[in-house]
Amino acid sequence: MVALSFLIWLPLLCGALAWFAEKKVQGSGNWVTLVSLTAILLFSLYLGVLGTSSLSWDWFARFNIHFALLYDGLALLLVVMTLALAILAVAVSWREIEQQRGFFHFNLMFSVAGIIGVFLAADLFLFFLFWEVMLLPMTALILIWGHENRRYAAIKFFIFTQASSLLMLVAIIALALQHQSQTGQLSFNIVQLQGLSLSSNLEFWLMLGFFIAFAVKLPMVPLHSWLPDAHTQAPTAGSVLLAGILLKTGAYGLIRIVLPLFPQATMDFAPVAVSLGVISIIYGALMAYSQTDFKRLVAYSSISHMGFVLLALFSWHEVALQGAILTIVAHGISSAALFSMAGIIQHRIHSRELANMGGMWASAPKMATFTLIFVMAGIGMPGMANFNGELLILLGSYQVFPVQTIIAALAIIGSAVYGLHLFQRAFQGPANTEVADLHMREVVYTSLLVVALLYFGLQPHLVLDLSSDSLSELLNIAQELRP
Amino acid sequence: MSIQELWLLLPVLIVSAGILVLMLQAAWQRNNMFAQALTLLTLVLALVALIRQYPTDSTAITLLFEYEPIGAFFSLMLLMVGISVALLQGPYMGKNSREVAEEFYMLLLLSCLGALFLVMSRHVAAVILSIELMSLSMLAMLAYNRERKLALEGAMKYLLLSGAATSVLLMGFALLYATSGQLLLVDMLQSPMSLAAKGGFVLVLAGLAFKLSLVPLHFWTPDVYQGAPVNSTLLLTSLSKAAVFALFIKLVLLVPPEFEADMVRMLSWMAIASMLLGNWLALQQRSLKRLMAYSAIAHMGYVLVAGVIAMGIDHSLVLEGASYYLLAYLVASILIFAVLTLVSKLDDQQDLDDLSQLQGLFWQHPWLASVMTLAFLSLAGMPITIGFIGKFYLLTLAIKLSAWWLVAAMLIGSAVGLYYYLRVIFTLFSPIQGAISLAPRAYLSKLWIGIIAAGLLLLGILPGLLGDELRSILAIG
Numbered sequence: 001m002v003a004l005s006f007l008i009w010l011p012l013l014c015g016a017l018a019w020f021a022e023k024k025v026q027g028s029g030n031w032v033t034l035v036s037l038t039a040i041l042l043f044s045l046y047l048g049v050l051g052t053s054s055l056s057w058d059w060f061a062r063f064n065i066h067f068a069l070l071y072d073g074l075a076l077l078l079v080v081m082t083l084a085l086a087i088l089a090v091a092v093s094w095r096e097i098e099q100q101r102g103f104f105h106f107n108l109m110f111s112v113a114g115i116i117g118v119f120l121a122a123d124l125f126l127f128f129l130f131w132e133v134m135l136l137p138m139t140a141l142i143l144i145w146g147h148e149n150r151r152y153a154a155i156k157f158f159i160f161t162q163a164s165s166l167l168m169l170v171a172i173i174a175l176a177l178q179h180q181s182q183t184g185q186l187s188f189n190i191v192q193l194q195g196l197s198l199s200s201n202l203e204f205w206l207m208l209g210f211f212i213a214f215a216v217k218l219p220m221v222p223l224h225s226w227l228p229d230a231h232t233q234a235p236t237a238g239s240v241l242l243a244g245i246l247l248k249t250g251a252y253g254l255i256r257i258v259l260p261l262f263p264q265a266t267m268d269f270a271p272v273a274v275s276l277g278v279i280s281i282i283y284g285a286l287m288a289y290s291q292t293d294f295k296r297l298v299a300y301s302s303i304s305h306m307g308f309v310l311l312a313l314f315s316w317h318e319v320a321l322q323g324a325i326l327t328i329v330a331h332g333i334s335s336a337a338l339f340s341m342a343g344i345i346q347h348r349i350h351s352r353e354l355a356n357m358g359g360m361w362a363s364a365p366k367m368a369t370f371t372l373i374f375v376m377a378g379i380g381m382p383g384m385a386n387f388n389g390e391l392l393i394l395l396g397s398y399q400v401f402p403v404q405t406i407i408a409a410l411a412i413i414g415s416a417v418y419g420l421h422l423f424q425r426a427f428q429g430p431a432n433t434e435v436a437d438l439h440m441r442e443v444v445y446t447s448l449l450v451v452a453l454l455y456f457g458l459q460p461h462l463v464l465d466l467s468s469d470s471l472s473e474l475l476n477i478a479q480e481l482r483p
Numbered sequence: 484m485s486i487q488e489l490w491l492l493l494p495v496l497i498v499s500a501g502i503l504v505l506m507l508q509a510a511w512q513r514n515n516m517f518a519q520a521l522t523l524l525t526l527v528l529a530l531v532a533l534i535r536q537y538p539t540d541s542t543a544i545t546l547l548f549e550y551e552p553i554g555a556f557f558s559l560m561l562l563m564v565g566i567s568v569a570l571l572q573g574p575y576m577g578k579n580s581r582e583v584a585e586e587f588y589m590l591l592l593l594s595c596l597g598a599l600f601l602v603m604s605r606h607v608a609a610v611i612l613s614i615e616l617m618s619l620s621m622l623a624m625l626a627y628n629r630e631r632k633l634a635l636e637g638a639m640k641y642l643l644l645s646g647a648a649t650s651v652l653l654m655g656f657a658l659l660y661a662t663s664g665q666l667l668l669v670d671m672l673q674s675p676m677s678l679a680a681k682g683g684f685v686l687v688l689a690g691l692a693f694k695l696s697l698v699p700l701h702f703w704t705p706d707v708y709q710g711a712p713v714n715s716t717l718l719l720t721s722l723s724k725a726a727v728f729a730l731f732i733k734l735v736l737l738v739p740p741e742f743e744a745d746m747v748r749m750l751s752w753m754a755i756a757s758m759l760l761g762n763w764l765a766l767q768q769r770s771l772k773r774l775m776a777y778s779a780i781a782h783m784g785y786v787l788v789a790g791v792i793a794m795g796i797d798h799s800l801v802l803e804g805a806s807y808y809l810l811a812y813l814v815a816s817i818l819i820f821a822v823l824t825l826v827s828k829l830d831d832q833q834d835l836d837d838l839s840q841l842q843g844l845f846w847q848h849p850w851l852a853s854v855m856t857l858a859f860l861s862l863a864g865m866p867i868t869i870g871f872i873g874k875f876y877l878l879t880l881a882i883k884l885s886a887w888w889l890v891a892a893m894l895i896g897s898a899v900g901l902y903y904y905l906r907v908i909f910t911l912f913s914p915i916q917g918a919i920s921l922a923p924r925a926y927l928s929k930l931w932i933g934i935i936a937a938g939l940l941l942l943g944i945l946p947g948l949l950g951d952e953l954r955s956i957l958a959i960g
Contacts, residue, residue: 059947063879132865162898177882
């Protein structure tokens with residue numbers, strides 16, 4: 001279906017339009033971006049209603065590479081989330097960006113196009129292309145509109161992700177060549193490549209190539225060190241996109257590529273990956289507790305939460321996988337919410353240091369209430385989206401990796417500690433500073449976030465229904481290997 | 484020589500005629516604009532002639548030359564480089580330059596002629612003649628502004644070292660001739676190789692590796708690049724590299740099987756060392772020209788990978804990969820040096836090439852800076868640029884042959900390369916430091932840059948356009 005490719009072109013086109021519009025009329029870029037993102041969101045929902053659709057064009061015949069897209073439930077879920085969070089990103093940076101606004105909107109839309117491409121790609125070459133391309137505008141966002149140490153953060157972010165993805169490129173090519181030696185034709189199609197029979201040694205190395213690339217994005221300790229810098233230095237919109245969606249591309253890659261293509265190697269590697277996941281959970285929680293920078297704290301908490309996803313994916317159990325999907329959605333919303341809160345505060349007091357905050361409840365009760373809700377969601381309070389995800393992950397993983405799961409469960413206490421610590425230092429105690437409370441625009445989008453968190457907390461089945469097809473495929477593969 | 488053969492030589496004849504006319508013009512009435520127009524006309528006509536009678540198989544023209552598809556493809560690239568340099572020289576010199584203009588164009592045509600002959604040669608005499616024609620005329624261009632001390636120093640270094648390299652090349656051919664008694668390249672390498680012949684072959688490759696600035700014969704590169712006027716540097720980094728590489732790959736494909744293992748070992752080490760050292764030394768450079776010199780060393784290392792693999796298997800993919808990669812490298816180099824040329828002046832003591840001088844280029848001249856950014860991204864091998872497709876070809880080749888050492892060196896090199904390319908790009912986007920003046924007007928040059936930049940993107944986004952056809956263009960397989 002040709003219309004599917006519009007999901008990629010339209011953001012690019014609208015980004016260019018916003019750039020142009022901003023040049024002509026000051027302040028119009030915001031509106032163009034907002035309206036076009038909303039329209040694309042509706043369009044993606046419409047395509048989703050039509051059911052699973054796909055598209056395949058000849059692209060580079062010499063290597064049998066196709067421009068192939070697949071839009072199924074899981075992709076729909078993530079694309080919708082991407083667009084929704086992009087709208088949030090526009091909303092939070094409505095007045096924050098002071099220079100080069102047009103170019104800012106272009107970069108924002110460019111990265112959205114790249115991320116949507118990653119979620120839609122059904123051909124590994126195409127997947128890799130989008131995987132790399134989405135980095136460029138994101139790096140530009142950090143570099144040009146970031147905070148004091150942006151240059152360092154941008155270089156680090158780019159090199160970490162880029163260098164690791166080179167390993168993925170090698171693995172992709174090796175896989176395609178393997179297909180050639182077995183069937184006589186090169187292939188980069190994910191479904192076709194699933195039929196390969198690989199020797200266990202080769203399978204392991206290929207799996208590792210992909211795994212490292214995805215683990216850097218996720219991020220997993222010890223490959224995480226780009227994340228705190230990038231999140232902290234990025235402008236609020238950049239942080240929202242980074243935490244909300246970019247990290248999820250790592251998890252998505254694991255679900256779409258690593259698990260189905262290398263099931264045996266994944267299972268053999270699972271104890272290591274799960275342990276690393278648990279280490280990420282604990283390390284992230286500990287580091288979050290010791291931060292004094294609002295954004296840095298939230299960044300480390302992301303490492304901790306994504307550790308749960310890693311734990312769930314590699315334990316390869318139905319309940320855990322469902323939990324992983326729920327966590328992907330829930331963490332996307334809650335971390336984006338916390339980052340936009342950090343942005344709101346920074347816009348007012350020009351600091352992210354918790355020491356400069358304190359007692360803000362007195363002057364900004366609405367802000368405090370919303371922050372409290374978001375912190376509670378992050379901690380995993382029942383009724384909010386994150387709770388379901390983490391609970392399912394722990395329930396499912398326990399049946400496969402009991403020891404690791406018990407340790408991971410303990411870390412939930414840690415998340416309560418750093419979450420409450422954050423809230424207490426920023427909003428309670430003696431008043432350090434006076435801030436203006438949330439105004440209308442901010443109340444609107446923060447309350448939408450609260451609604452989303454509560455909705456997915458109480459109605460998680462919507463997410464589970466959408467992703468059920470992909471998950472049942474994975475479980476079928478697992479069943480063959482592990483009766 | 485039949486009429487048919489003369490007809491096949493048409494592109495070269497056109498260039499030669501252009502040189503003669505230009506010489507007469509300089510003697511009769513000097514005029515910069517006219518000289519430039521004449522040069523461009525000559526090169527475009529040669530290009531048209533080449534495309535019109537693009538060869539589908541190999542035809543020998545006299546004893547010295549042959550006309551074959553791979554050489555013709557390289558000739559296309561060479562003419563593209565020639566046109567770029569000719570177009571850029573106008574704005575670079577400005578209206579009232581202290582230097583005369585006609586001689587530059589004449590030298591440019593001469594070195595293009597040498598390069599065109601080099602990719603066609605099949606005989607030792609042709610190789611030596613054309614390589615010297617190309618290098619010597621380039622030498623004069625390297626010192627084209629006589630007021631610049633660094634340019635003179637660089638040209639002197641190039642003269643001495645390049646002379647030494649040519650003698651090494653000659654010595655190698657002499658040894659090969661002594662053992663085989665043949666002067667045709669094909670016959671020379673076909674007879675069983677004695678130790679002396681092997682030594683001779685290594686010397687020949689060393690002579691060529693000097694021109695390609697492969698480690699360990701790379702030492703001249705940074706100084707010469709930095710000293711020369713930036714437009715001449717462009718010629719040096721693209722024309723001579725492409726032409727010499729065409730010969731290099733031709734020779735490597737002729738290596739007899741019993742000598743292959745040794746050659747693979749030697750060339751692998753050269754490739755690995757070039758990739759690693761070139762990228763490593765580029766890291767700390769402040770001068771963009773020096774950075775490009777080291778990056779050229781690294782990129783020649785990458786294409787050498789194709790040369791190494793050429794001796795393994797699957798010649799068709801190797802030639803495609805090497806051609807595509809070289810094209811990508813040329814396109815990116817042309818764009819980077821073109822931007823530098825447009826913001827520099829030949830009459831100044833120095834070109835604008837310190838990184839700090841380029842700060843904030845994007846906010847002043849967004850189009851130029853975007854072009855430069857694209858070119859650097861292409862060199863770094865980012866997707867949607869032609870550079871990525873080139874890298875993809877080479878990686879596929881290396882992985883296919885399970886040459887894991889080469890793959891590892893390519894990966895490490897690329898990862899290191901990212902850092903310094905990114906540093907340049909970041910500089911372009913950092914806040915404005917001082918005003919950067921752009922050559923006024925020069926619409927034609929800018930249009931040409933735009934076309935090449937569009938090609939860089941187009942072939943990156945739709946690699947099939949060229950990639951699917953390359954096999955038939957090169958007439959292989």
